[in-house]
Amino acid sequence: MQELFKDKHRLEKGQISQSTWLQYGYLNWRYIQEELQELQCWSSTKKLQNFCHKLLKQVKHFHAYLKDPAFSMTNNAAEESLRNLVIVRKLCLGSQSIYGKRWREVLHSCIKAFYRQGESILYFLADAIHSAATKQPIPSDI
Structure with missing residues (x-):
């Protein structure tokens, strides 16, 4: 190898x-x-x-x-993108409930998706909270 x-x-x-x-x-x-x-x-x-x-x-x-030379021989990029999330989870001791674990997974996935697009998740979260409060469909910008 x-x-x-x-x-x-x-x-x-x-x-x-x-x-x-x-x-x-x-x-x-x-x-x-x-x-x-x-x-x-x-x-x-x-x-x-x-x-x-x-x-x-x-x-x-x-x-x-x-x-295809564009393919990497390793998955280092994927591991590096998760490293900060894993460190945060370890420092905060993670979530104890299944709901909390799932909520964190979804939130961190959204954060990463918006980051890759060069956008902030704050606007999306504000729109989602407003939509939920006014009983409108939640935006799907990701």
């Missing part, structure tokens, strides 16, 4: 071409596939065999970043 990351960095620095990157990437994945197949065949536990079988069925999805 480390070879895939090293080759990706070499591609980004212009040290190897796109076609070389693809060739190396598919060779590395073929090697990983062969290792999984061997592990599946020779494993003594059914749990590991099933795990290898599931991975082998989904291996084509791991190739997505090879086909």
Whole structure:
């Protein structure tokens, strides 16, 4: 796996071409596939065999970043976008009720959606509160 990351960095620095990157990437994945197949065949536990079988069925999805350079090899961006929310939840000890947990999930999702659009959630919340108080439909600006 480390070879895939090293080759990706070499591609980004212009040290190897796109076609070389693809060739190396598919060779590395073929090697990983062969290792999984061997592990599946020779494993003594059914749990590991099933795990290898599931991975082998989904291996084509791991190739997505090879086909399209716009795809990231990692999910770092997704993890980073959630990091602040997780820290806040830990500091505030989260919500104790299911309703509170769900409310926080929805609120934080709305905050992130408006942030990505470059807008403030305050206007949306003000409109939503006004709509609820006047028994009008709640706006759906997200």
